[in-house]
Amino acid sequence: xxxxxxxxxxxxxxxxxxxxxxxxxxxxxxxxxxxxxxxxxxxxxxxxxxxxxxxxxxxxxxxxxxxxxxxxxxxxxxxxxxxxxxxxxxxxxxxxxxxxxxxxxxxxxxxxxxxxxxxxxxxxxxxxxxxxxxxxxxxxxxxxxxxxxxxxxxxxxxxxxxxxxxxxxxxxxxxxxxxxxxxxxxxxxxxxxxxxxxxxxxxxxxxxxxxxxxxxxxxxxxxxxxxxxxxxxxxxxxxxxxxxxxxxxxxxxxxxxxxxxxxxxxxxxxxxxxxxxxxxxxxxxxxxxxxxxxxxxxxxxxxxxxxxxxxxxxxxxxxxxxxxxxxxxxxxxxxxxxxxxxxxxxxxxxxxxxxxxxxxxxxxxx
Numbered sequence: 001x002x003x004x005x006x007x008x009x010x011x012x013x014x015x016x017x018x019x020x021x022x023x024x025x026x027x028x029x030x031x032x033x034x035x036x037x038x039x040x041x042x043x044x045x046x047x048x049x050x051x052x053x054x055x056x057x058x059x060x061x062x063x064x065x066x067x068x069x070x071x072x073x074x075x076x077x078x079x080x081x082x083x084x085x086x087x088x089x090x091x092x093x094x095x096x097x098x099x100x101x102x103x104x105x106x107x108x109x110x111x112x113x114x115x116x117x118x119x120x121x122x123x124x125x126x127x128x129x130x131x132x133x134x135x136x137x138x139x140x141x142x143x144x145x146x147x148x149x150x151x152x153x154x155x156x157x158x159x160x161x162x163x164x165x166x167x168x169x170x171x172x173x174x175x176x177x178x179x180x181x182x183x184x185x186x187x188x189x190x191x192x193x194x195x196x197x198x199x200x201x202x203x204x205x206x207x208x209x210x211x212x213x214x215x216x217x218x219x220x221x222x223x224x225x226x227x228x229x230x231x232x233x234x235x236x237x238x239x240x241x242x243x244x245x246x247x248x249x250x251x252x253x254x255x256x257x258x259x260x261x262x263x264x265x266x267x268x269x270x271x272x273x274x275x276x277x278x279x280x281x282x283x284x285x286x287x288x289x290x291x292x293x294x295x296x297x298x299x300x301x302x303x304x305x306x307x308x309x310x311x312x313x314x315x316x317x318x319x320x321x322x323x324x325x326x327x328x329x330x331x332x333x334x335x336x337x338x339x340x341x342x343x344x345x346x347x348x349x350x351x352x353x354x355x356x357x358x359x360x361x362x363x364x365x366x
Contacts, residue, residue: 001034001035001087001088001359001360002034002035002037002084002085002086002087002088003029003034003035003036003037003086003087003088003089003090003359004036004037004038004039004077004081004084004086004088004089004090004103004108005022005025005026005036005037005038005039005055005089005090005092006039006074006077006078006081006089006090006091006092006096006099007039007070007074007077007091007092007093007096007099007113008021008022008038008039008040008092008093009040009041009044010022010038010039010040010041010044010045010057010059011023011026011038011040011052011053011055011057012046012049012052012253012254013253014044014251014253015044015199015251016199016278017115017149017170017274017276017277017278018092018093018113018115020170020278021092021113021170021278022038022092023038023052023053024171024348024351024352025090025348025351025352025355026038026052026053026054026055027052027053027054027055028348028349028352029055029352029355029356030053030054030055031054032352032356034356035056036054036055036056037055037056037057037058037081037084037086038052038055038056038057038058039058039060039073039074039077039080039081040057040058040059040060041059041060041061041062041069041073042059042060042061042062043062043064045057045059058077058080060073060076060077060080061073061076062076064229065230066229066230067127067128069229070093070095070096071095071096071099074091074093074096074099075099077099078091078096078099078100078101078102078103079102081102081103081106081108082102082103082105082106082108083106085106086103086106086108087108087109087359088108088109088110088111088359088360089103089108089109089110089111090111090112090113090355090359091103091110091111091112091113091143092112092113092115093113093114093115094112094114094115094132094135094136094139095131095132095135096112096135097112097114097135097136097138097139097142097143098135098138098142100112100142100143101142104142104143104144109144109359109361110142110143110144110145111143111144111145111146111147111355111358111359112139112142112143112145112146112147113146113147113148113149113168114136114139114146114147114148114153114157114165115149115153115274115275116149116150116153116273116274116275116297136157136160136161137161139157139163140157140161140163144361145165145166145358145364146163146164146165146166147165147166147167147168147355147358148165148166148167148168148275149167149168149169149170149275149276150167150169150275150276150297150300150301151167151300152275152296152297152300153165153275153297154167166354166358166364168351168354168355168358168364169275169276169281169301169345169346169351170276170277170278170281170346170351171281171346171347171348171349171350171351172278172281172282172283172284172285172342172346172347173285173342173343173346173347173348174258174261174282174285174286175258176258176262177255177258177259177262178255179255179259180259180263181256181259182252182255182256182259182260183259183260183263186221186223186247186249187221188221188223188260188263190263191263191264191265192220192221192265193220193221193222193223193263193264193265194213194220194221194222194223194264194265194266194267194268194321194325195223195225195260195261195264195266195267195268195283195288196209196222196223196224196225196226196267196268196269196270197225197226197257197260197261197267197279197283198225198226198269198270198271198277198279199226199227199228199231200224200226200227200228200231200234200235200238201228201231201234202231202234203271203272203273204226204270204271204272205270205271205272205293205311206224206226206238206270207234207237207238207241208270208311208314208317209222209224209268209270209317210222210224210238210241210242210243210246211241211314212314212315212317212318212321213242213243213245213246213318213321214241214243214318215314215315215318215322216318216321216322216325217322218325219245220245220265220325221245221246221247222242222245222246222247223246223247223249223260223264224238224242224246224247224248224249225249225250225251225252225257225260226250226251227250227251258286261279261282261283261286261288262286264283264288265289265324265325265328266288266289266290266291266321266324266325267280267283267288267289267290267291268290268291268292268317268321269283269290269291269292269293269298269302270292270293270311270317271293271295271298272293272295272311273295274297275297276297276300276301277297277298277301280292280298280301280302281301281342281346283338284301284302284305284306284338284339284341284342284346285338285339285342285343285346286339287335287336287338287339288335288338289306289307289324289328289331289332289334289335290302290305290306290307290334290338291306291307291308291309291317291320291321291324292306292307292308292309293308293309293310293311294308294309294310301341301346302338302341304337304341305334305337305338305340305341306334306338307320307324307331307334
């Protein structure tokens with residue numbers, strides 16, 4: 001098939017979960033003989049690159065503002081793709097539901113991954129939340145099939161809109177890192193640091209994590225990996241709350257990211273909003289001891305193989321980290337449990353199988 005992937009920042013992946021999905025899925029579909037194009041925003045594209053891991057890259061501009069970055073790029077991408085004769089398209093993010101229509105009109109089969117309940121994110125204004133609410137309604141009528149990356153999101157669409165969706169999570173079986181230069185550049189030693197990875201936005205609670213870490217004794221670094229293009233004030237607050245042990249290397253991708261995940265003593269996931277979070281699944285896949293905020297979405301992935309906390313109780317986060325760091329041997333049992341969970345439920349090849357079937361118009365078990 002000739003397949004388009006729209007609605008992400010593009011490939012190579014340099015931002016978040018949708019970009020990871022675009023890269024890992026496009027590579028596997030291309031490897032199976034499909035002709036895959038990933039629409040990529042110009043400011044995230046690598047100059048001169050037109051292909052990545054077997055998939056074509058189509059670079060188009062976007063309006064680089066908080067409210068129009070995603071929709072402006074997907075609008076242009078949908079118009080372009082509608083003229084290119086694609087057999088099928090994967091559109092990411094519920095806010096892009098309206099742009100499924102040009103693709104359907106062109107004869108393409110359209111799949112929409114709605115992500116989490118985005119209107120719950122604190123960064124959005126009243127108008128932004130209203131736009132997401134309308135887009136949720138459009139999602140269930142504008143696409144040929146809807147994908148939920150978490151069972152809780154699947155339940156939400158069924159209960160609120162009476163809409164069926166296909167459950168397809170993210171994969172967590174990343175290839176092992178090839179080096180250790182990222183650790184060395186940051187002055188880190190394997191198994192001697194705590195890792196947090198997320199976009200630095202309020203509902204991901206990096207500020208709470210760094211404040212809680214002030215109550216954890218010792219000299220182990222806490223490494224806060226991530227950034228966000230429209231959250232300068234919040235990032236400044238996170239930095240001001242941190243003590244001298246906290247490192248802020250910014251966003252790190254590719255082998256450097258895998259190096260940090262593979263060698264962390266503890267991984268912390270503090271997100272409140274969203275579906276399945278790729279970094280959480282990937283940390284489990286590397287067999288890390290994971291401490292996570294027990295939201296329904298995170299529980300779905302990590303219950304029984306990781307250690308829950310309530311992000312609204314920072315003292316509990318500090319106590320949990322103290323316990324794990326003081327007696328790591330007692331918690332090592334979670335490492336093999338985590339690896340097994342990912343191998344049984346979160347493999348990228350299985351993810352690609354389900355997307356491929358949907359794009360071909362085949363039925364996929366809910």
